[in-house]
Amino acid sequence: MPTTSLLVNYGLNFSISNFKIVRLEDLLDSEMVNSITQNHKVNSYILIFITDNNGKHSVDYTDYEYTKGTILAIRKNNIHHFYNNNKVKGYFLIFKDEFLNSYLNQIEVSKTIQMFNELLVSPKTQSIEDEFEEVIFLLKQIEKEFTERSDEYSLKIIRSLLHILITLIHRIKSRGYNKVQLSNYLKEFIKFQGLLETHYSKSKKVNYYANLLGFSTKKLNTIVQYIADKPVKPFIDDLVIVKAKSFLLHTNLSVKEVAFKLGFKDPTNLYKYFRKHTKYTPEAFRKKYKV
Known part of the structure; x- marks a missing residue:
């Protein structure tokens, strides 16, 4: 199917509160x-x-196995899908930037974005039992405020609880990977990534x-190498390939039109670029993965 925004499906009045929590089993x-x-x-x-x-x-065409205690963080505009599983239980929590921006300072918002950044850390976090009990306690408090109390104070309380929850997830993630959280380069990296998202079709x-x-x-390479553990050029290429896959799988654009969307003046350059990074031609990739 074409890539579509399913915000309207994910929750009644989401556009008003910019936040929604629902039981995973109810959603599925x-x-x-x-x-x-x-x-x-x-x-x-x-x-x-x-x-x-x-x-x-599935997040950006990669399957992540989950079990009890798994936390998945999906960044906005990621391509993802559920698998139909009527036995799974859990929580599904969705929120917009605006829900946090009105409450957190810029540094805290940057840390939140970092946690969802699949180009920096895996979308999957596996917690141990004691940690997950703390997570579940916070989720139940958030759910209670959202579904039972839901008064003039609820969204403010939920913001505070969500901030604690995200900070706790950062702590859990830090067991295996914490240099990004401590880095002075994070702010500069996020600015670079924002520019890349905007200008990738103009220049690579x-x-x-x-x-x-x-x-x-040299400085940009130092920042990206430290944060993303790779030089700038491979990082740029990774993002362009994700965009190319999205156009191929979720639009009906011809390969020539996709090439122009990505900023390639000659479609043959897209063929070489895409094959170099994926081992597929654009047509072969589309034929294999398009639903």
Whole structure:
């Protein structure tokens, strides 16, 4: 199916509160199950918490196995889909930037974005039992405020609880990976990534983005290498390939039109670029993976 925004399906009045929490088993037992088990994207952030059963969830064409204690963080505009599993139990939490921006300072918002950044850390976090008990306690408090009390104070309380929850997830993640959280480069990296998301069709050259940021190419390479554990050029290529896959699988654009969308003046250059990074031609990739 074409990539569509399913915000309207994910929750009544979501556009008003910019936040929604629902039981995972209810979501997968609802009338929207046929839509959410196909590739789609939302313009918000999603957290999925598994409390019972095993299964898998797809994020940007990669399947992540889950079991009790798994936490999945899905960044806005990621392509993802559920697998139909009527035995899985857990929580599905979705919120927009605006829900946090009105409450947290810029540094805290940056840390939140970092947790959802699949190019930096895996979308999957596996917690141990004691940690997950703390997570579940916070989720139950959030759910109670959202579904039972729901008064003029509820959204403020939920913001505070969500901030604690995200901080706790950062603590859990830090067991295996904490240098990004402590880095002075994080703010500069997020600015670079934002520019890349906006200008990738204009340029795929390192010096273009270094100039936009007022950095030397050496400094930009240092920042990206430290945060993403790879040089700038491979990082740019990774993002362009994700965009190319999205156009191929979720639009009816011809390969020539996709090439122009990505900023390739000659479609043959897209063929070479795509094959180099995926081992597929654009047509072969589309034929194999398009639903």
